[in-house]
Structure formats: structure tokens, C-alpha cells
Amino acid sequence: MYNSKITGLGYYVPDNVVTNNDLKEFMDTSDEWIQERTGIKERRWIDPKTEDTTAVMGAKASRIAIERAGLTKDDIDFIIFATLSPDMYFPGGGVQVQDMLDMPTIGALDVRNQCSGFIYAMSVADQFIKTGMYKNILVIGAENHSGGLEKSTRGRGVTVIFGDGAGAAVLSRTEEEGKGILSSHLHSEGKHAKELVLEGPSTGRWVPEILEKNDPDDVSYYPYMNGQFVFKHAIGRFSEAIVEGLQANGLEKDDIDMLIPHQANLRIAQFIQKKFQLSDDKVYNNIMKYGNTTAASVIIALTEAWEKGKIKDNDLVVLAAFGSGFTWGSVVIRW
Ligand code: ACO
Numbered sequence: 001m002y003n004s005k006i007t008g009l010g011y012y013v014p015d016n017v018v019t020n021n022d023l024k025e026f027m028d029t030s031d032e033w034i035q036e037r038t039g040i041k042e043r044r045w046i047d048p049k050t051e052d053t054t055a056v057m058g059a060k061a062s063r064i065a066i067e068r069a070g071l072t073k074d075d076i077d078f079i080i081f082a083t084l085s086p087d088m089y090f091p092g093g094g095v096q097v098q099d100m101l102d103m104p105t106i107g108a109l110d111v112r113n114q115c116s117g118f119i120y121a122m123s124v125a126d127q128f129i130k131t132g133m134y135k136n137i138l139v140i141g142a143e144n145h146s147g148g149l150e151k152s153t154r155g156r157g158v159t160v161i162f163g164d165g166a167g168a169a170v171l172s173r174t175e176e177e178g179k180g181i182l183s184s185h186l187h188s189e190g191k192h193a194k195e196l197v198l199e200g201p202s203t204g205r206w207v208p209e210i211l212e213k214n215d216p217d218d219v220s221y222y223p224y225m226n227g228q229f230v231f232k233h234a235i236g237r238f239s240e241a242i243v244e245g246l247q248a249n250g251l252e253k254d255d256i257d258m259l260i261p262h263q264a265n266l267r268i269a270q271f272i273q274k275k276f277q278l279s280d281d282k283v284y285n286n287i288m289k290y291g292n293t294t295a296a297s298v299i300i301a302l303t304e305a306w307e308k309g310k311i312k313d314n315d316l317v318v319l320a321a322f323g324s325g326f327t328w329g330s331v332v333i334r335w
Helices: 031-038 054-068 092-100 114-130 153-159 190-195 207-213 228-246 268-273 293-309
Strands: 003-012 015-020 042-044 078-082 107-109 136-143 163-174 181-189 258-261 316-323 326-332
Touching: 003 054, 003 114, 003 293, 031 268, 031 326, 054 092, 054 136, 054 163, 078 092, 078 114, 092 107, 092 136, 107 114, 114 163, 114 181, 114 293, 114 316, 114 326, 136 293, 163 293, 181 228, 190 228, 228 268, 228 316, 228 326, 258 268, 258 293, 293 316, 293 326
Parallel strands: 078 107, 078 136, 258 316
Antiparallel strands: 003 163, 015 042, 136 163, 181 326, 316 326
């Protein structure tokens, strides 16, 4: 029986910093409102004059992760790419990264699943390694939100939250017992799909139809979020996913050394921290400087926490996320 273990981590965010005050150029908002409601001070948005795209950022993060794993691109057996903002409607970002990194003709799989995308991707990679099918899997979370947000007062409830960026992990086979990914837990509840949604472009929302109509009141091609509804569900599901992960491994909340929550909203993370009575050094947040980068948020935060030396050998690390779908889940790791 094999286990899977993180052997390399990397992240990349665009250089372009957009502060809350910068947003006032095109919408009626304030630094005070955004910070009080979300904790966000600034986010990174791709400068369209640069080469960055969802896949390009994913490839940049991947190069770092592969190098840190002590591997080369030719050692990677499979790619899993999580995003809700792919560069193209199809194909997905996985094949783009395979090409950008000049990798052999290995398999590449895209995972949607929005803010929970990286949790789902890690879980899928873990299964492939545990069954012995692959040895080294590149798992990527990358998002370009700024390209598709409604940059006006009408869209402010959603637009102020989201940021761009990418992170990558190399998951490798290990025969060490009790190390690496101990378990993963995945859930969904599709009846709430429309509470956090981008309807078009899609096969239900044809691009020509949208373009021909060019209706300024048609918001269905911008993300919609029922903020308070999402907030309420996020708090409950985050907690359930963490408890499920602990119970599956016979652990208690005091066993957690580091919780990396999806960076949805600082208030959600603080609620969870309080509920599980975790000290500040046991929860890592960086939404203040990057905003909510959905499928990239957990892997960017994990990488930063690790780079800062906040994760040590043998630590119990819990990753948890909740997002559109609704989807949610957790991954429990013995570092
Ligand atoms: N700046 C200024 N005012 C604003 C802004 C803004 N950016 N956005 C909304 N407002 C106004 C509204 O128009 C409203 O004004 P009104 O009372 O005159 O009508 C008022 O502020 C309150 O709006 P609400 O939407 O009720 O504000 P709320 O307190 O719910 O905060 C927020 C909104 C921050 C989105 C909150 O609901 C939230 O964080 N929800 C969770 C969302 C979340 O975490 N999503 C991510 C998880 S899932 C994922 O990551 C995909």
C-alpha cells in the first residue's frame, strides 16, 4: 500500500496590486466597507499587457513546485488542473501546462468544483498514487478572475472579493506509514447551484446570443453570489468537513498544527478558528493581500505558510474549502 506525500510546492501571483481604493475608480465602494466585511486590503489582478493567463500562472507555479520536489518535468506522470476561470472554454488548463512545460504526452485532467477545486484535485491525485497507478502528480489551482468580473457598482458585491493567482503541488509516492495524505472528504449539494453561479458563456448561455443581445442589464454572464446565503452555508460546511477529517483519523481539534482554510472571507476563517479554539499560529490566512483566488487559494496559502516555516515535519495539516456548487471538503495531511 502506497501513500502520497507533498514533495514540492510553488505559487505565483501577478505583480499588479489592486488596492481597495483603486476599485473606487470604477465603482462606488470603500476601503472601510471591504475590510470590515471581508478582511481584504488588496488583491492581484493580471495586467492584460503581460503574458499572464490562468494556464501561464499555473505553469509558473508548477516550475517552482517541480524544482522544489527535486524532480524534472519528465518525472511527472500526470497533471490535475483545478480552475473555474480557464483561458478557453475548451480544452482545459491541464493540457496547456503540459505544452508550456514541454512535458511528455502524459495525461492531463481538469477539475472544476470552484473554490473546492484544489481539495478535489488533491483527493483525485491521492487515489491515483494510492492505487499505484502514478508516482508523481502535478496538482495545480489557478484563476484569472479579473478578466471576467463586472467592474461597476452593480457588480461590487462580487467583484471586490476575487483575486488572480496560481499554486501547484507535486504529490509523490511514499512508502512511509502514517505520512502524507491521511484522508480526504468530498461533498456537494447541487440544489444550491444558482446561489453562486456564472451562467454564461455556456451551452445554456450561447456566446452569440449574449453578444447579439448586448443587453447591459443581462448579468448572467457575470458571476452572481447570494452573499449572506453563501456565508451561512460556508460556516456550517467548513466545520463539518474539518470534523469529518479529524474523526476519520481518530484525531481531535487539539491535534491540528495548521489549518489552511480556503480564503473566502476572513470572517469565515475567524469564525472557524474560534469554533475550533485554534491559536493564531495554527490558522494561516492571506486573503488580506490576495483576495479570494478560489481554486488557487488553498495551495497559495499552504505554500506561503510552508515557505515561512510555519509547517514542520510531522505536523498535522488540515486543508478545508467550501464553494460554488455547493461543493466542500477537506484533506488531512501528516507532514
Ligand atoms: N462596497 C460598498 N457597499 C457594498 C459593496 C461594496 N463592495 N457590496 C455591497 N454593498 C452594499 C450593498 O449594496 C448593500 O447596500 P444596501 O443595504 O443599501 O442595499 C449593503 O452593502 C449590504 O450588502 P450585503 O450584500 O447584504 O452585505 P453583506 O454584509 O452580506 O456582505 C459579502 C457581503 C461580503 C459578500 C458577504 O455576504 C460575504 O462575505 N458572503 C460570503 C461570500 C463568500 O465568502 N464567498 C466566497 C465563498 S465561496 C467562493 O469562494 C466561491
